[in-house]
Amino acid sequence: MGAEHGHTLHYHAHSLVHRLPAHLKIASALGFVLLVVATPRGATWPYAVHLLALLVAMRAARVPAAYLLKRAVVEVPFVAFALAMPFIATGPRVDVLGLSVSEPGLVAAGALLAKGTLGVLTALLLAATTEPADLLVGLARLRVPARLVEIMGFMVRYVDVVAAEWRRMSVARTSRLFDARSPRHWPVLARSLGVLFVRSYERGERVHLAMLSRGYTGSLPTLAAPAAIGPAQVLAGAALPTVAALALAGQAVLG
Amino acid sequence: MSTPVLDVRGLTYAYPDGTQALWGVDLHVHRGERVALLGPNGAGKTTFVLHLNGVLGPSSAQGEGRIEISGMPVRRDTLAEIRRRVGIVFQDPDDQLFMPTVRDDVAFGPANLGLRGAQLDERVGEALERVGMTAYASRPPHHLSFGQRRRVAVATVLAMRPEILVLDEPSSNLDPASRRELAEIVAELDVTVLMVTHDLPYALQLCERSVILSGGVIVADGPTRAVLADGELMAAHRLELPFGFDPARRH
Amino acid sequence: MHVPDGFLDATTSVATAVVAAGAIAASLRGSRRELDDRSAPLAGLVATFIFAAQMVNFPVAAGTSGHLLGGALAAVLVGPWTATLCLTVVLGVQALLFADGGLTALGTNITLMGVVGVWVGYAVVRLSLSVMPRRLSSVPVAAGLGGLLSVVAAALTFTGLFAVGGTVPVQVDTLLTGMVSVHTLIGLGEAVLTALVVGTVVGVRPDLVHVARSLRSPERLPTRPGVHS
Structure with missing residues (x-):
C-alpha cells in the first residue's frame, strides 16, 4: 500500500474547481448546503x-454528470424513506x-428529496x-481541532489498507474453496472481520512506526508554502453560496 | 574508549500476548563500525530494532533494560532527538513510503525536523544522490521497482543525517543486481551501520563484525569471517551458509 | 439511524449541536490520557471500521435508516473519550463527503451515536465487567451487551428528541414502538458483531483493547546469560 491514496471518489482533472484551495471549497459547499436546507419546504x-x-x-x-449520478446511489435508502413519508404521516x-x-x-417528502x-x-x-490530503489541510486551516484531523488522516489512509487486506484474505479463502454465499460459512466471515481488524491495524502500525521514526509528531508537514489566494479564486469559491443566498432572498421577497 | 554510538544493556521484552522475545540483550557499537546482527527467523531481531528508536521499550512497560544512543538514554522525553539519531530502514519499503512522490517522501523526515525551502531541497537532493535515485524524484513511489523502492527508503532515512543507520533485512526480496547495487551504496556511506540480516554472504561482504541474536540474547560476537566459519556455533543457532559458499575464501 | 436535514426543528438541532460541541471539547481533553504514539493509528482504524460498517445502510419503518452504530465497539477498543472523537470524525466525513446524515443534523447525529451510544455502551461494559470473572474471556460478552443497550439507548434518545422537536406529524407512540422494536433487532446484530470483533482482537492483541488493559498485570521479566561485547 503506502501510495494508493487517490481515493475512489476523486475524479482526476485540472479544472478551476480542482485548483481552488480546499478550505475555500469546504466553506463554499458548507455554506451552499446550509442555504439549501434553510429553503422553505413549500x-x-x-x-x-x-x-x-x-x-x-x-x-x-x-466532472461528468454520469460520474456523480453513479455515486449518488448512497441516497437510495434516503429516497425510500422520503417516499414512505406521505403514507405514514398524519394530517389532511x-x-x-x-x-x-x-x-x-x-x-x-418533496422538500426532503430536493x-x-x-x-x-x-x-x-x-x-x-479535492484530494483527501488537501481536504485534511483544508480542514486544519478551517481550525478543525488537530486531533480530529489526525484521526481523519489515519482513516483516509486506512480505507485503502483495509480494502487491500480484505482482498488478500478473500483470495486466500477462495483458493481453499470457501464460498461466501453459503450461510454455513457466515461465522467464518464474521471471525474474518476480527482478523481483518488486527491485520489492518498491524499493517497501519508499521506505517505509523516508520512515520514516527522520521520525527512525525501528529501533523503532516505542509511541504509547499500555502499558495496565495487571488481575488478570482475567492469569487469562484463564493459563487455557489451567493447564488443560493440570492435565490433565498428572492423567494422571501417575491414569495 | 569513546562513548559508543549504540549502548544496550540488559534489554528484556515480552510481546503483549505474553511471549517473551528478549531475555537480556547487551550490545555496544562504536562510531564508524558496520555490524551485522544475525539470527534465525523469530530470534527477536525486528523486536530488538524497534527498541533502538523507542518505538518499543520503556513506554510500553513490557520490559526493562537501558539503551543509549551516543550517550543519550532512550526515554519518553528524548524520543524526538533519538529518532533523528537512529535511522531505521524497515524491511518492507511499502511500510516506509507513504507520500505522493519520492521527493515528498524523502522530505518528510527533514521537514519534521523543521527544515524548509532551499535547506530542505539540499537535504533531499543529497540523500537521493547517495542512493542514485535523483532522476526519480518526482515519480510516485509505488511506480518504482522493489529494489528502487528500497533505495528510496534508505534515502528517506539518510536525509535525517542519522548517527547510526539500522537496516532490517536489506537484501530480502531483491534480485541479484539490485542486491549488489544496494551493497555498493551501503559500502560508500560514511555512517555507523547495524545491519539485521540472515543473508550471511551479505554480512560478510559489508560488515567486519557480526553478532548472533538467538533465544533473545547475544550468543556470539566477533569478526564476521570467524563467526561464519564456526560451524558448531552456526548450526546451534539455525544459521546456514548458502550452498557452495565458503567464508574462509575471499569473494 | 442517521438523521437527515430538516427532520428535527431548528431549536432541537441547535440544542443537540451545542451538546455535541461540548462533548467534543471534553473528549479532546479527556482523550489525552487515552491517546499516545501507538493508539493514534488505532483510533484511525476504529474510525475506518465504523465508517465501513455504517455505510451498509437499510431503511427502517417510520423514518430514518438503520445500520451499525459502533459506539460500544469504539469505546471498548479505544476508551470512551477517544471513541467520541472517532464517531465525530466518521459522522463528519459521512455528512461532508457522502451526504449521509444532514449537515445541519450533524450535532444531533453526534449526540445520538457519539455521545449517548458511546457512553451508554461504555457504562454497560464497565458494569458487566465488574460483576463478571476477571478474565479476558469476559470482555467480548460485556462488549456485546454494551453494543445491544447502546443501540436501544440511542433509539430512545432519538424518540425523545423527536417528541420535542419533530417536524413531520407522526404519532410519537407509533414511532416509539417502531423505533424500540426495530432497534432491538438491530441491537442484537450489533451485539453479535461487537462481541466477535472484540473477541478476536482480545485473543490476538489484548494490548489493543482499552477495557482489557486493567486485566493484565506487568511482571518482572527473567533474563538469560549471553556474551557481552
Whole structure:
C-alpha cells in the first residue's frame, strides 16, 4: 500500500474547481448546503436555481454528470424513506394517482428529496475535485481541532489498507474453496472481520512506526508554502453560496 | 574508549500476548563500525530494532533494560532527538513510503525536523544522490521497482543525517543486481551501520563484525569471517551458509 | 439511524449541536490520557471500521435508516473519550463527503451515536465487567451487551428528541414502538458483531483493547546469560 491514496471518489482533472484551495471549497459547499436546507419546504423555483447553480459548478469542474449520478446511489435508502413519508404521516389526506396520502407528508417528502439530492451532489462534487490530503489541510486551516484531523488522516489512509487486506484474505479463502454465499460459512466471515481488524491495524502500525521514526509528531508537514489566494479564486469559491443566498432572498421577497 | 554510538544493556521484552522475545540483550557499537546482527527467523531481531528508536521499550512497560544512543538514554522525553539519531530502514519499503512522490517522501523526515525551502531541497537532493535515485524524484513511489523502492527508503532515512543507520533485512526480496547495487551504496556511506540480516554472504561482504541474536540474547560476537566459519556455533543457532559458499575464501 | 436535514426543528438541532460541541471539547481533553504514539493509528482504524460498517445502510419503518452504530465497539477498543472523537470524525466525513446524515443534523447525529451510544455502551461494559470473572474471556460478552443497550439507548434518545422537536406529524407512540422494536433487532446484530470483533482482537492483541488493559498485570521479566561485547 503506502501510495494508493487517490481515493475512489476523486475524479482526476485540472479544472478551476480542482485548483481552488480546499478550505475555500469546504466553506463554499458548507455554506451552499446550509442555504439549501434553510429553503422553505413549500418553495419550488429556488430549488431549481440551487440545482442550476450546482450544475454550472459541475460543468466548471469538468466532472461528468454520469460520474456523480453513479455515486449518488448512497441516497437510495434516503429516497425510500422520503417516499414512505406521505403514507405514514398524519394530517389532511389528498388523492394522488388514486392513492390517499398525507398532504403535509407529501410536502415534507418533496422538500426532503430536493434537499437531500442537492446535498448529496454537493458533497460528491467536493469529493470529486479535492484530494483527501488537501481536504485534511483544508480542514486544519478551517481550525478543525488537530486531533480530529489526525484521526481523519489515519482513516483516509486506512480505507485503502483495509480494502487491500480484505482482498488478500478473500483470495486466500477462495483458493481453499470457501464460498461466501453459503450461510454455513457466515461465522467464518464474521471471525474474518476480527482478523481483518488486527491485520489492518498491524499493517497501519508499521506505517505509523516508520512515520514516527522520521520525527512525525501528529501533523503532516505542509511541504509547499500555502499558495496565495487571488481575488478570482475567492469569487469562484463564493459563487455557489451567493447564488443560493440570492435565490433565498428572492423567494422571501417575491414569495 | 569513546562513548559508543549504540549502548544496550540488559534489554528484556515480552510481546503483549505474553511471549517473551528478549531475555537480556547487551550490545555496544562504536562510531564508524558496520555490524551485522544475525539470527534465525523469530530470534527477536525486528523486536530488538524497534527498541533502538523507542518505538518499543520503556513506554510500553513490557520490559526493562537501558539503551543509549551516543550517550543519550532512550526515554519518553528524548524520543524526538533519538529518532533523528537512529535511522531505521524497515524491511518492507511499502511500510516506509507513504507520500505522493519520492521527493515528498524523502522530505518528510527533514521537514519534521523543521527544515524548509532551499535547506530542505539540499537535504533531499543529497540523500537521493547517495542512493542514485535523483532522476526519480518526482515519480510516485509505488511506480518504482522493489529494489528502487528500497533505495528510496534508505534515502528517506539518510536525509535525517542519522548517527547510526539500522537496516532490517536489506537484501530480502531483491534480485541479484539490485542486491549488489544496494551493497555498493551501503559500502560508500560514511555512517555507523547495524545491519539485521540472515543473508550471511551479505554480512560478510559489508560488515567486519557480526553478532548472533538467538533465544533473545547475544550468543556470539566477533569478526564476521570467524563467526561464519564456526560451524558448531552456526548450526546451534539455525544459521546456514548458502550452498557452495565458503567464508574462509575471499569473494 | 442517521438523521437527515430538516427532520428535527431548528431549536432541537441547535440544542443537540451545542451538546455535541461540548462533548467534543471534553473528549479532546479527556482523550489525552487515552491517546499516545501507538493508539493514534488505532483510533484511525476504529474510525475506518465504523465508517465501513455504517455505510451498509437499510431503511427502517417510520423514518430514518438503520445500520451499525459502533459506539460500544469504539469505546471498548479505544476508551470512551477517544471513541467520541472517532464517531465525530466518521459522522463528519459521512455528512461532508457522502451526504449521509444532514449537515445541519450533524450535532444531533453526534449526540445520538457519539455521545449517548458511546457512553451508554461504555457504562454497560464497565458494569458487566465488574460483576463478571476477571478474565479476558469476559470482555467480548460485556462488549456485546454494551453494543445491544447502546443501540436501544440511542433509539430512545432519538424518540425523545423527536417528541420535542419533530417536524413531520407522526404519532410519537407509533414511532416509539417502531423505533424500540426495530432497534432491538438491530441491537442484537450489533451485539453479535461487537462481541466477535472484540473477541478476536482480545485473543490476538489484548494490548489493543482499552477495557482489557486493567486485566493484565506487568511482571518482572527473567533474563538469560549471553556474551557481552
